[in-house]
Amino acid sequence: MERILLYIVSGEARASWDRAIELSQSLPATLFALFIVDKQTVERVAKLKGSDEVDIAIEIEEEGWKYLYHLEEKSVESGVKTALFLKEGNSIEVIRNFVKDREIDLLIVGYKRGGGIRGRKYERMIEQLIEYIPCPVLVEKEGGK
Amino acid sequence: MIEELLDEDLILIVDNVEDKFKLIEMMVDKTLSKGLIMTREPILDKIREREELESTGVVEGIAIPHARTEAVKDLLLGVAIVKEGLDFQSLDGKPVYIVFLIVAPEEAKKKYINVLARISRMCRQEEFRAALKEASSPSEVLEIIRKFDV
Numbered sequence: 215m216e217r218i219l220l221y222i223v224s225g226e227a228r229a230s231w232d233r234a235i236e237l238s239q240s241l242p243a244t245l246f247a248l249f250i251v252d253k254q255t256v257e258r259v260a261k262l263k264g265s266d267e268v269d270i271a272i273e274i275e276e277e278g279w280k281y282l283y284h285l286e287e288k289s290v291e292s293g294v295k296t297a298l299f300l301k302e303g304n305s306i307e308v309i310r311n312f313v314k315d316r317e318i319d320l321l322i323v324g325y326k327r328g329g330g331i332r333g334r335k336y337e338r339m340i341e342q343l344i345e346y347i348p349c350p351v352l353v354e355k356e357g358g359k
Numbered sequence: 360m361i362e363e364l365l366d367e368d369l370i371l372i373v374d375n376v377e378d379k380f381k382l383i384e385m386m387v388d389k390t391l392s393k394g395l396i397m398t399r400e401p402i403l404d405k406i407r408e409r410e411e412l413e414s415t416g417v418v419e420g421i422a423i424p425h426a427r428t429e430a431v432k433d434l435l436l437g438v439a440i441v442k443e444g445l446d447f448q449s450l451d452g453k454p455v456y457i458v459f460l461i462v463a464p465e466e467a468k469k470k471y472i473n474v475l476a477r478i479s480r481m482c483r484q485e486e487f488r489a490a491l492k493e494a495s496s497p498s499e500v501l502e503i504i505r506k507f508d509v
Contacts, residue, residue, distance in 0.1 A: 276476045283472055286413060296413045300479055 215319040219246045221309060221343075222281045223336075227324025230354035231285055234322045238294045243319070245294050247285045248312060249278035251302045275300065306342050313349050321347055326356040361477055361508045362501060364436040368393050370497035371439040379447045379455075380407060383424060386437040386460045401430040402462055414449055415475075420492075421482045422447045423475070425461040434463040434470050438500060440491060456492050457482070481507045 218241075220234035238245040251274050259274075260267040282298045289296040301308050313321060325340055327333065344351050369389050376382045383406055387399045396402060405426040415423040437460040444454030459478050463471040481487050487507045494500045 272476070272480070275480060276472060279472045279476045279479070283468070283475075290409065290412050293412065295411075298413070298415045302483065 215241055216243050217246060217316060217318045217320075218243045219248060219309075219313060219316075219318040219321045219349075220285070221305075221321060221323045222247055222249045222278070222285065223324060225277075225281050225284070226326060227354070227356050229356045230322050230324030231288065233352070233354045235289050235292050235294055237320075237322070238289070238296075239292050242294070245289055245296045246299065246312075246316065246318065247282055247289070247296060248299045248301065248309070249282055250305045250308050251275050251278060251300070252305045253303060271302075305339065306346055309343065310346055310348065313347055318349050320350050320352060322352045322354060324356045325353045361436070361474065361481075362505045364434065364474070365438065365501060365504065367497035367501060369437045370500045371437070372494065372497065372500070373439065373441055375443040376441060376445055379410070379422070379424075379445060382439055382441065382445060382458060383407075383410075383460060386439055386458070387462075389437055390435050390462075395435055396431060398430070402426070402428060405430070406460075406462070414447075418482055418488070419453045420444075420456045420488060421459070422449060422455040422457075423459045423461065423478060425463075425471075425475070427463055427465055427471070429464050431462050431464055434461065434467045434474060436461055436474065438504075440494060440500065442492075457488065477508055 218234055218238050220230060234245055251271055256267050256271045256274060260270045278300050282300065286296055286298055323343060328336060340353055371385055371389060384403060387402055390396050391399050405428040406424055409426045410424055439458040441456055444456050447455035449455060461471065461474060484507060490503045491500060494503060
């Protein structure tokens with residue numbers, strides 16, 4: 215296993231970050247960290263807030279760079295070869311293409327049980343990742359056993 | 360915002376260059392001759408160290424080497440256009456034509472993230488990349504950045 219992809223959804227999913235760094239360090243493997251400015255999320259948030267989609271996309275993108283910045287600090291400190299990526303589009307599609315193009319061996323994503331529509335959307339996204347991504351998917355449970 | 364951090368003296372246009380570290384040296388030298396840094400070695404060491412372990416990808420053909428170091432007082436930005444492309448040892452193995460170099464102290468974290476976000480936003484636009492690749496002078500590069508950094 216040479217290439218691990220960590221899909222960064224939010225700053226809360228730190229257990230998946232730690233797992234990705236730990237695995238990349240011990241194998242060793244190159245760690246690809248990916249944040250996606252998801253178009254549907256942008257549209258939904260803009261509608262909810264009554265804001266302009268461009269402003270929301272900028273807000274989400276800056277948040278994404280913040281996560282990538284923190285991940286980079288942790289991984290480089292651990293001596294892990296790391297590549298940071300920020301892309302736009304439909305999350306599942308972007309990840310699927312990324313995995314194919316870069317011949318990723320393992321996808322890691324964090325999972326935290328959440329309620330309401332947001333929680334269900336997240337669970338659906340995890341299901342889609344498992345179903346459509348052409349590589350093994352490691353779902354790291356966040357916040358306890 | 361990006362144009363506030365740049366001026367023509369910090370923009371480099373070359374046809375080719377032997378390797379990525381030589382290009383980074385040339386970019387850092389620009390900041391040295393402009394008096395923005397006192398010494399180049401600690402900065403180059405930090406960038407080399409980072410480049411060994413990390414790369415930042417937005418789209419093909421663009422590289423954003425960056426480092427955080429206390430050797431600089433404020434965020435420094437440099438731009439280079441390599442007309443014939445350069446093997447940046449990027450993970451996709453594709454040549455790089457446009458390079459944004461960012462060096463910042465730890466305390467400039469917010470600014471650093473903001474600059475990174477702005478650069479990546481501009482670079483995702485094909486029109487921007489094409490215009491930069493065709494630019495023939497630093498003033499033209501600056502003009503293109505001014506137009507797209509909104």
